[in-house]
Amino acid sequence: MQEAALQERFWPYVFLALSSGGTAAILSVLDRPYWLIFLAVFFIVVIFALIRVALHDPVDEPASELVVQPPPGALPAGFGRALLDQMPLALVVISPVGRITYGNKAAKLQFPHAKKGDHFATLLRTPAFVDAVNDVIANGGNRKVAFSAGQETKHYYEARIGVLPAGSEFGASEQILVDIEDRTLEHRSDKMRSDFIANASHELRTPLASILGYIETLQGHARDDLKAREKFLKIMHKQASRMQRLVDDLMSLSRIELNAHVRPSTPCNIFDLVREAVAGLKPLEAENHVVLDCRLPENGPVIPGDRDQLNQVFINLLVNAMKYGDKGETVEIEQAPETPERAGMVGITVRDHGPGIAPKHIERLTERFYRVNAAQSRNKGGTGLGLAIVKHILQRHRGQLQIESVEGQGSEFTVWLPVTA
Numbered sequence: 001m002q003e004a005a006l007q008e009r010f011w012p013y014v015f016l017a018l019s020s021g022g023t024a025a026i027l028s029v030l031d032r033p034y035w036l037i038f039l040a041v042f043f044i045v046v047i048f049a050l051i052r053v054a055l056h057d058p059v060d061e062p063a064s065e066l067v068v069q070p071p072p073g074a075l076p077a078g079f080g081r082a083l084l085d086q087m088p089l090a091l092v093v094i095s096p097v098g099r100i101t102y103g104n105k106a107a108k109l110q111f112p113h114a115k116k117g118d119h120f121a122t123l124l125r126t127p128a129f130v131d132a133v134n135d136v137i138a139n140g141g142n143r144k145v146a147f148s149a150g151q152e153t154k155h156y157y158e159a160r161i162g163v164l165p166a167g168s169e170f171g172a173s174e175q176i177l178v179d180i181e182d183r184t185l186e187h188r189s190d191k192m193r194s195d196f197i198a199n200a201s202h203e204l205r206t207p208l209a210s211i212l213g214y215i216e217t218l219q220g221h222a223r224d225d226l227k228a229r230e231k232f233l234k235i236m237h238k239q240a241s242r243m244q245r246l247v248d249d250l251m252s253l254s255r256i257e258l259n260a261h262v263r264p265s266t267p268c269n270i271f272d273l274v275r276e277a278v279a280g281l282k283p284l285e286a287e288n289h290v291v292l293d294c295r296l297p298e299n300g301p302v303i304p305g306d307r308d309q310l311n312q313v314f315i316n317l318l319v320n321a322m323k324y325g326d327k328g329e330t331v332e333i334e335q336a337p338e339t340p341e342r343a344g345m346v347g348i349t350v351r352d353h354g355p356g357i358a359p360k361h362i363e364r365l366t367e368r369f370y371r372v373n374a375a376q377s378r379n380k381g382g383t384g385l386g387l388a389i390v391k392h393i394l395q396r397h398r399g400q401l402q403i404e405s406v407e408g409q410g411s412e413f414t415v416w417l418p419v420t421a
């Protein structure tokens with residue numbers, strides 16, 4: 001269509017050149033005067049036509065001039081690009097031969113290595129993506145693909161591929177428009193949710209199966225065995241208590257999550273609060289063969305907080321220190337020395353002299369159901385949720401949990417809380 005328009009435009013030049021050239025030739029053959037004038041006209045016409053061709057490269061000619069005249073009120077040139085640049089999704093236009101012709105701002109941020117003119121596989125080499133784009137290039141239509149890419153850190157993407165009509169500002173022929181959405185975060189949270197449900201069900205199923213087993217035994221051959229009944233009821237009580245602790249911890253977690261965005265504001269004398277938690281656990285000292293030694297100064301800061309939740313933070317840390325600290329040792333509770341990177345915060349350390357924790361476990365301790373030794377934790381009545389609860393409560397208070405440990409020497413769990421709201 002462009003070529004036809006071009007030929008049409010140059011017909012007058014051809015006609016003028018032929019007629020002036022022909023006249024000059026006839027006049028010169030007949031040896032008549034003025035033939036030089038016609039020859040000069042011929043050259044002028046040819047030179048003028050060449051200049052027009054040089055200045056108006058038909059490839060650069062705005063499509064609207066040659067192909068379609070924009071109707072009155074049409075969107076201004078460049079509007080499409082400006083619109084795509086505002087989109088939060090990464091959008092890429094690909095030519096029918098598979099070259100990148102345009103990428104919006106989000107695409108440039110997400111794929112900084114891919115340049116205009118590169119093959120589209122520079123964006124993502126995953127076969128599922130490459131095949132889908134090639135399919136739309138060959139057959140048209142729309143495609144949607146979900147796939148993962150990356151070796152060390154896997155990213156999850158969803159891409160939609162469609163066709164832009166010919167004559168758009170991206171080119172005279174049809175172009176391919178691709179949007180690529182990074183869904184790694186959603187994927188991770190979906191996986192966390194399903195893992196959490198699977199873990200919680202597993203933790204509940206084990207004691208439940210044990211209780212059901214003992215009920216059957218008591219209904220069957222142990223019906224009249226008084227001694228066995230005593231023993232089995234004790235075990236059933238232990239298992240039922242474990243289920244109850246688990247349900248309590250799950251409820252705590254969901255309550256904390258429900259209020260996660262509400263800043264706590266009750267004034268709490270934090271050192272008094274810790275002293276109360278320590279006093280409440282004194283009766284467990286003998287059972288665990290440890291001594292709780294609270295060394296906090298008399299006067300402490302009054303900070304905005306949620307009393308019940310902060311109490312739970314210290315109970316969880318103190319119970320852990322008592323459970324996992326070696327028998328016959330002390331558990332020290334101290335004010336942590338102030339540090340410049342935690343200016344404006346008060347720190348309280350719970351230190352035990354137990355076996356300590358290997359560095360590879362430390363960063364995962366606050367994950368739900370993460371335990372260094374699952375059997376040991378269950379045996380000591382743990383649910384695997386204590387430190388996850390601590391982390392969530394501290395997040396709500398804009399605080400931090402610092403864990404330091406030397407294997408064979410013990411562990412220090414320091415709670416940092418902002419002093420002012």
Ligand SMILES: Nc1ncnc2c1ncn2[C@@H]1O[C@H](COP(=O)(O)OP(=O)(O)O)[C@@H](O)[C@H]1O
Nearest residue numbers: 320321324371372373377382383384385386387
């Ligand atoms: N003071 C500590 N010393 C050694 N290990 C600890 C200590 N506190 C916690 N841990 C480890 O962290 C894991 C997770 O703790 P937590 O979330 O409180 O769950 P739980 O105590 O119910 O197992 C524990 O199972 C234990 O392996």
Ligand SMILES: [Mg+2]
Nearest residue numbers: 320382386387
């Ligand atoms: Mg615990």
